[in-house]
Amino acid sequence: MTHLTTVSESTQGESNQEELIQEVSPSDVEKCLDACKEQFNQILSGILAEKNQEAHKVEKSIFKELMKLGLLLLNLFFANHNQGDYGETLKTSKGIARRGRTSEKSYFSVFGKLKVKRYLYSIGDGSFAALDIALNLPKRCYSYFLSELVNFLDIKGAYLEGSKFLEKFFGLKVSVSALERISSESSVKYEDYYDVKNNLPRPEKKADFTVVGFDGKGVPVIKKEAAKIQGRQGKGEKRQKKKEALVGVKYNVNGRIRSAEEVATNLVYPERKEENDKSKSPKKGETIRYIASVEQPKKKVMEEIKEQIKGEKFIINPLVCVMDGAPYLWKIFKDIYKEIKNKVLILDIIHVLEYIWLIAHAKHKEGSDESKE
DSSP, rough: OOOOBHEEEEEEOOHHHGGGGGOOOOHHHHHHHHHHHHHHHHHHHHHHHHHHHHHHHHHHHHHHHHHHHHHHHHHHHHHTTTGGGGOEEEETTEEEEEEEEEEEEEEEEETTEEEEEEEEEETTEEEEEHHHHHHHSSSSSSSSHHHHHHHHHHSSHHHHHHHHHHHHHHHHOOOOHHHHHHHHHHHHHHHHHHHHHHTTTOOOOSSSSSEEEEEEEEEEHHHHHHHSSSSOOTTOOOOEEEEEEEEEEEEEOOOOOOHHHHHHHHOOOOGGSSSTTTGOOOOOOOEEEHHHHHHHHHHHHHHHHHTTTTOOSSSSSSSEEEEEOHHHHHHHHHHHHHTTTSSEEEEOOHHHHHHHHHHHHHHSSOHHHHHHH
């Protein structure tokens, strides 16, 4: 989301990062071009020179050199914007802004760290960098692409593991506290994004069915939460190392008639699917919205998904809900969506399949044709 960024906003919270940022300041375009060409030629020369080297070692070397080239190319990109000089004055919604001094902004990309020098424009008592707005630069130093990668790693594993991954494969030293900060701030931006999106005019519904789904997922707890776990459990109690998050989804999809045999075959023998026959491919969902929360009650997640279908009329086609077999989810769904009379609740076949496999493997060897049949 593009917005005006004042100097105080853009530098707040970055002072402790300054000593970590390398001094790679964009100069003129020609110098940056020469640096890119030199690095590229070094990569070519290195490849041609490595005749008897092991392939995986050459592959790793190429990747490292390409990371360096990426940083130089990014440097060239910023240099080509003339430090955000858009003239002596700029017309804004608040009046005429005047160009002032230049200021450096730290930018931590997936290729490494650099500094972006840009002109500040002042209007009244405030000032802003027009280049920050034009290029949608982040408020902090961490690029949005790096933040996206960090958030993906944080979802899949612990912060420490994400930090180790970035250092091992990208040569990036991002502290655990920085990963925590990026994730926490991204969650706030997520809410802002959907607050704006939900107030925009809704597109005309084209798909046949509106589908909602809910599923509980175990989330490993962090250290301060683990400290609250009891050291000794009572009779029948289990050692709890996870907290359950409820994941909700809403999407629209066109219907397609399939036999039970066809569905079962696709699940058990996915290799038999006719990949070239598009008429037999699953329909893709449209206008997809996901919500997942550990902090919010399950009812709140269901209510937020319900907001996504507000105003829809389920007269001809029903609202479809797909869930796992947890009785509590079915109970609160029927309560929250009770005013929607035309609805169909479906037990998610993937969850059912897990138990059917257990039965099959109790009698037949795992992976055998007999168990699949």
